[in-house]
Amino acid sequence: MKTESKIPQPISTASLYILLALAREDLHGYGIIQEIARQSEDGYRVGPGTLYDNLKKLMDQKLVIDAPRSARAKDDDRRFYRITSAGKAALSSEVERMHSIVLEAQLRLGKREPRNA
Amino acid sequence: MTSPLRIAYQGLLRLHPYDFRAEFGDEMLWIFDEESRRGKAARLLFDGLRSTVIQNVRSREQQLEPAGPIYIEIDSSLPSERFAQASLVTICCVLSISLFMSMVVPKVAAPISKLLFTRIRIFSSVTVPPPTKAQP
Numbered sequence: 001m002k003t004e005s006k007i008p009q010p011i012s013t014a015s016l017y018i019l020l021a022l023a024r025e026d027l028h029g030y031g032i033i034q035e036i037a038r039q040s041e042d043g044y045r046v047g048p049g050t051l052y053d054n055l056k057k058l059m060d061q062k063l064v065i066d067a068p069r070s071a072r073a074k075d076d077d078r079r080f081y082r083i084t085s086a087g088k089a090a091l092s093s094e095v096e097r098m099h100s101i102v103l104e105a106q107l108r109l110g111k112r113e114p115r116n117a
Numbered sequence: 118m119t120s121p122l123r124i125a126y127q128g129l130l131r132l133h134p135y136d137f138r139a140e141f142g143d144e145m146l147w148i149f150d151e152e153s154r155r156g157k158a159a160r161l162l163f164d165g166l167r168s169t170v171i172q173n174v175r176s177r178e179q180q181l182e183p184a185g186p187i188y189i190e191i192d193s194s195l196p197s198e199r200f201a202q203a204s205l206v207t208i209c210c211v212l213s214i215s216l217f218m219s220m221v222v223p224k225v226a227a228p229i230s231k232l233l234f235t236r237i238r239i240f241s242s243v244t245v246p247p248p249t250k251a252q253p
Contacts, residue, residue, distance in 0.1 A: 030147070030148045030151055047160070047163075048141075049164040049169075050167070052137075053172065056140070078144075079144060
C-alpha cells in the first residue's frame, strides 16, 4: 500500500511570494502583483497568468480563500484574497525549510561556525 | 480605443478553459489594462500564452484522470500533444531508415556537398551541336 510522505512539499516561488504578500493583509489580484514587485524590489514580477494559476492551486489546497465582502467598502466590487491559518502554517514551514538550507549552505561555505562547536 | 495588444490578450484569454476563464478572466483583463497604462503590456502576452498552454494541459489531465479502479474514460479526440508525439515518432523513423539505407546501399552514401551541387541534366537525350568556328 502506498503511504503518504510526511515531508511537506516545497512551495513554488510564485506561490511563496503570493502567500507572503497576503500574510499582512487581504489583497486583490493586482495588489498581489504590486506587493510581490515591492517585496522583491522589482526583481521578480508575476503576470496575471502565473498569478491566477498559482492562486487557483492555493485555493484548491485551502491555503487561500476569498475575503468576505463585508471587510471592505461596499462600492469596491473587486475580488480580494485572504490567507488561511493553514496557509500561514504552510508559509512558516516553508520559511523554516529555507532557513535550514541557508544555515547548511553557510556552514558548508565556511561563513558560519558549526552549531555543535 | 482597443489596442491590438488588448485584442491579442483577449484572444489568448478565450483559449483558456472555460472554468478558469469564467473565474479569473475578467481580473486578468483588468490587470492587463492596468499594466497597459504603465506601458508594460507587451510582456504580459508571453505570460498569457504560457498560461493558456498550462491551463489547457492541466484541464485535459484532469479530464483524463480515472474515475475509479475499473472505469477509465477514453478520450477519442485528437489533441495537439498526440500530433506532436506522432510527428516526433515519424521523424525518428524516417531518420533511422535513412541512416540504415545509407549504410546498406553504399552508392547512396555520398558527400553532402556532392548531393547538393550535382548538376541535373533534364535534356540529356538532346544532342547539342558543337559550336562552329567562324571562317575568315
